[in-house]
Amino acid sequence: MKLKFWAAIGLLTAATLYSCDDETTGIGQFVADEDFILAKSDSYTVSTESYLLDSVYSRSNTAYLGKFTDEGYGTFTSDFLVQINCPENFQLPDRLQSIDEATLGLYYTSYFGDSLATLRVQVDTLTTAIQDNGLDKNLYYTNLDPTRFYNPQSLPLATKDYTAYDKTVSDSLYNTSDYYPHVSIDLGKAFCDNFKSKYDYSVEENGVTVHPYFKDAESFINNVLKGFYVHVTNGEGSVLYISDIYLHLTVSYLGRNSADTADSLYTGVVPMTATKEVFMSTRFQNSGLQNLVEDPTRTYLKTPAGLCTKVTLPLETIYEDHKSDTLNSISLSFEKMRDQSSSPYKMGTPTTLLMIRAKDMKSFFENNEVNDNRTSFLSTYSSTNNAYSFSQLNRLIANIFSEIRPEIEKGETEWEQWKADNPDWDKVLLIPVSTETDANSNVIGVDNDLSVNSAMLIGGKDLNESTDEDQKIQMNIIYTQPQQK
Known part of the structure; x- marks a missing residue:
């Protein structure tokens, strides 16, 4: 009226x-x-x-992972696709002997839901490279179908059970400013061996050894690692707000000892990360x-x-x-x-x-x-x-x-x-x-x-x-x- x-x-x-x-x-x-x-x-x-x-349009730098059911709003799930960036002319240590371990680290600033609910995360490798040139706006909508880029019938690369509050970390460490909550997922020996074989391929350019698959992000994504699909396959109760994603490579290499008298075997960790220069997109699903x-x-x-x-x-x-x-x-x-x-x-x-x-x-x-x-x-x-x-x-x-x-x-x-x-x-x-x-x-x-x-x-x-x-x-x-x- x-x-x-x-x-x-x-x-x-x-x-x-x-x-x-x-x-x-x-x-x-x-x-x-x-x-x-x-x-x-x-x-x-x-x-x-x-x-x-x-679905909504999003180019967020935050990834979301989890599953939660609310009595009024039904079930909500979130998973994501992510690429790893390769800096120009990326180098692993000289005289590389092996890549001993590769872990995918999902670092989160906060979460929603039950901190002790157990969920299982699965990581699959992408089989199709995502061409993120900014022209295809549909890539940035939150209903992007991950099966366009990976084979759901293939064996998973890795799985891990986790809780939002990591019970394996002591309270004294968890409450310090230096601790960054994260889920660390071991990607397995086959991933390490394949990664090293790609790196071992090299050519000579003007007397310099070059690793062509690692010269920039595009070469790396097309030839070494197209990306990951990260999703929950079991459990529910929490959603992680993931602000940083790292691929940590633990490597062994030969170097001279402090007296420079003999070769010694050294171990180090080389980080690679997902950055805004490469593709990342979260999928959201609501039912009810x-x-x-x-x-x-x-x-x-x-x-x-x-x-x-x-x-x-x-x-x-x-x-x-x-x-x-x-x-x-x-x-x-x-x-x-x-x-x-x-x-x-x-x-x-x-x-x-x-x-x-x-x-x-x-x-x-x-x-x-x-x-x-x-x-x-x-x-x-x-x-x-x-x-x-x-x-x-x-x-x-x-x-x-x-x-x-x-x-x-x-x-x-x-x-x-x-x-x-x-x-x-x-x-x-x-x-x-x-x-x-x-x-x-x-x-x-x-x-x-x-x-x-x-x-x-x-x-x-x-x-x-x-x-x-x-x-x-x-x-x-x-x-x-x-x-x-």
Whole structure:
């Protein structure tokens, strides 16, 4: 129901009347009487629904590994594909005798879930090199099918059981700043021997011995190691947030002793790492979310790659009511409902929401855009108000009205056809995101939130005359109607 009322006289201050948003223009065409401008207020109910995000765009440097089941949000799993970088003209020690051990180290800063839950990780080698030249955007979506790059029928390279809290590490070491929690996976003797055989291949160039398979990352990936697929095959209860991935090679080589009188056998560790110069992508899978999408009494947020909220704005009605007015201020607030889960491992609350037109979501993330406060907006969760609040939406509405005015003026038939061709013209999405800021707190990066978070919001599709007002989401508008001369 739309409510209309005269603004209180207290609103009619000079600041309200004459210092409105300097980027907002009147959507109507009029000549203002500078002696008096009358401010009014309107309120419109908006409709919301949960929207399934089965995949999101991500170029994160963090990998995620694990499996977790929540009573309300179902089962979530994460696994990843990763390549190992080879610096230019990589060298192992001279007079190399053997590669004795190779371990894949997964180093994590934090985790979600049960620290003592036992999971089994499996490592498979990729059979197809991933060509990461930045042109194929589909490589960066979180539903990337790993079977495109490895053979699931082949024997695994390695497996290992682990817990998020390593019980084999003493508390005294675990609590020191020098300890970096990790899962270390032995890749086996066959991997070591194959690696060495690739390194042993050498050629002479201008009198210098060169190892052509190790001259750069591309040669290494195509000829030595195409990469790994790392995934959980048994157990559940935790998700690791992996910040660094290392391939550690323990090598034996000959060197002169300290007296330089005889050869001695030395042992050393040579690290290779996954870096931003090579490919890494996490796959996320959620099951059990469809029933939440169909819930008409509220909406949901679930990350990563789970649920966001779609908002249908009553723009056609607002246009008819205010096409000759100036929209000074438009705001929306989305209240969070109390989490009633009894799980001992409760998800966090999404910190920041991006409001963006549904039709612009794909290009926004793929083009690494940031919010412009015209077509995209950010809101941080307020624990004081228990809500996400958006203001200055008059800029968004003015932008949309400029888009639809020519279509409306063509006539009713053309307008109805345009709406049918553009079904999301009046819809925005609320997407949980993480942000990056510079030294002056300016937002310089906006990415999909990949932490395990969730929230329920008041609203939903099942709104009617009998719905309590406090269960409705209201779009509040302040507008002015200058006196006509």
